[in-house]
Amino acid sequence: MWIEDWAPSAACRQASPDALFVRGAxxxxxxxxxxxxxxxxxxxxxxxxxxxxxxxxxxMTERERRALLRRRPNASWRAVLEAARESGQKVSANA
Known part of the structure; x- marks a missing residue:
């Protein structure tokens, strides 16, 4: 089941936004x-x-997302990820 208004259910909602916008390790x-x-x-x-x-x-980091976008530049990622979730597949930047 796809959740349209997903942000209130996010695990990071209690974290500082700065914790998600970091570099390196x-x-x-x-x-x-x-x-x-x-x-x-x-x-x-x-x-x-x-x-x-x-x-x-x-x-996923910026680099990992860029790799996915290069592989499928015109994809509807919602459709791709929703289908992968339904079939039990994992989407990987390295695949």
């Missing part, structure tokens, strides 16, 4: 906030579909 800590988030997929789709360039979104 700090990004790994930021990505940990996304682990187990109930709306991780919706968050990632938002960032990809809107080509958000900064911060960790849906457990």
């Amino acid at each position: 700090e990004q790994n800590k930021a990505k940990q906030l996304c682990t187990g988030c109930p709306v991780r997929t919706e968050c990632l789709a938002e960032a990809l579909d809107n080509q958000i360039e900064w911060g960790v979104w849906g457990g």
Whole structure:
């Protein structure tokens, strides 16, 4: 089930926004906030579909999201991620 208004359910909603907009090794800590988030997929789709360039979104860094966007520049990421979730597949920047 896709959650349209996903932000209020995000695991990071209690964190400082600055915690998600970091560089280098700090990004790994930021990505940990996304682990187990109930709306991780919706968050990632938002960032990809809107080509958000900064911060960790849906457990992916800017670099990881750019790799996905290069592979499928015209994709509807909501559709891709929703289908992957329904089929139990994982979308990876390295695949």
